[in-house]
Amino acid sequence: MKKFLLILAAIVLLSLWCGAAAEEQTLTILFTHDMHSHLDCVTGENGKFGGLTRLKTLLDQRRAARPDALVVDGGDFSMGTLYKT
Incomplete structure (x- = not known):
């Protein structure tokens, strides 16, 4: 019984x-x-969209709130010419 209780x-x-x-x-x-x-x-009808500087600003803000955030890019960063307008 002692062994069972132990x-x-x-x-x-x-x-x-x-x-x-x-x-x-x-x-x-x-x-x-x-x-x-x-x-x-x-710049479009509803304001400004895109751009790497805007993306960096947004990522910096989110990283300040969550320092351990994981940043992932799914690909298709560069397509066609090196600089697309």
Whole structure:
């Protein structure tokens, strides 16, 4: 009986220890895709869009809020000529 209680106590303590170690984590992924060499900002009817300087500003703001953010680009950064207008 003593052995059973000792094993049961060890299991309970181990469960509590494992539960205490688990903490919620947040993963922030900043994702870009299909840039197609649009390096400059474009002004349209609804304002300004695109541009690498605007993208950098946005990424810097998000990284300031979430320093461990993962930045991923899905490809298609350059298509056609080196500089597309």
